[in-house]
Amino acid sequence: MLDAAMFAEPLRQLVAALGTGVLAPGNPAETIRAAADAVDAARRGSTAATEAVRTHWEGSGAAAAVDATGRVQQSMGMLTDDADDFARLVESAGGKVQSASTRLLGLVDSLERRARAFGSELFTPAGLLTMLPVAAGHLGRGLEIVARTRADLRSDTDAMAALGRRIAPASVTTTSDPATAERLSVSPVSGGVPITLPDGSVAYAPNERAAKAVRAALSQRGVPYLWGGTTPAGFDCSGFTRWAYRQAGLDLPRLAQDQDTAGIRVSQAQLQPGDLAVWSGHVAMYIGNDQMIEAGDPVGVSPVRTTNLDQTFEGFFRPR
Structure with missing residues (x-):
C-alpha cells in the first residue's frame, strides 16, 4: 500500500x-x-x-x-x-x-x-x-x-x-604472505617511477603515466567535496579520479561504477600506484604503501579498504 x-x-x-x-x-x-x-x-x-x-x-x-x-x-x-x-x-x-x-x-x-x-x-x-x-x-x-x-x-x-x-613500527612488522609483503614493500621495482607520499615514504609507480596521475591526485589534497564536481574548485569521487588521469593524458568514464571499464582487474596483492578501487557508487585511487586517496570533505589519504557504507565493491582495476 x-x-x-x-x-x-x-x-x-x-x-x-x-x-x-x-x-x-x-x-x-x-x-x-x-x-x-x-x-x-x-x-x-x-x-x-x-x-x-x-x-x-x-x-x-x-x-x-x-x-x-x-x-x-x-x-x-x-x-x-x-x-x-x-x-x-x-x-x-x-x-x-x-x-x-x-x-x-x-x-x-x-x-x-x-x-x-x-x-x-x-x-x-x-x-x-x-x-x-x-x-x-x-x-x-x-x-x-x-x-x-x-x-x-x-x-x-x-x-x-x-x-x-x-x-608497532613498520620496521619490525612481518608478514607470512609473500604477495602481501611484496605489495607493501617500498623497495624500488624494475623500471618503477618513484613517488614521495605524504607520510614521507616512497612508492614506485609502474610507469610515468600512473606516476603523473598519482602526483596530480596528491596535489589536490584539501580540496572540498562538491556533488558533481570535476575541477579543483571541488570534486566528487569520480570527478576527482577522472581529473587526475586527465592530467596524465588518459580520459576515464565520468561515473564511478563505469571507471572499471577503462582498465583490467587486478587483485589486492597486485596493486600498484595509480590503480583504482571501485564500488557501485564510489571510486578511489591507490597511491602505494597500502594507502589510497579519494574525494571526501576534503580530498584526503586513507588506508586501503574494500568497504564503503552499503555499496558493492566491484574490485581493483588498472586503467589503460
Missing part, C-alpha cells in the same frame, strides 16, 4: 548503513581503558619495588636493575598514554557517527511530515510533481551528511594508523 513513509525509505537505508554510533558495553574503548588501568597499577607497583631496591641494595648490580626497571616503567607509561589516546579516538568516531545518525533521522522526520501534509492529494499527479523534488533534495542532503562524516572519520582512522605505527 502506498503511503507517505515510502518517500523516506532511501534515507532510512542511509541510517541503517551508517549505524547509530552508540558504543555498547564492552566496546573497544572501554576494554582498552580497563587494560590501561591494569598496566598503570602494575607500573605503580614496580615504582614501589624500585624504591625498595634503592634502599636495600647497592653496587653496580643494583644500578643496572634500577636502570632496567626505569626503562620498563617508561614503556608502561607510554603504553598507558597510547591506550588512552586510542580509546578517545574510538569514542570520537562513535560520537561523529551518532551525530550524523541524528541528523539523518531529522531528515526522515522532516520528509515524512512534508509528505503527510499533502493528505489524500499526495499520490495525485500534482502531489507527486511537488513531492518528488522535495524527496530528492532531502536525499541529497542525507548523502552530503554521510560524505562529510566519512571524511571526518578519516582523520580518526589516520590518527589510529599513526598510533599503531608508533606502537
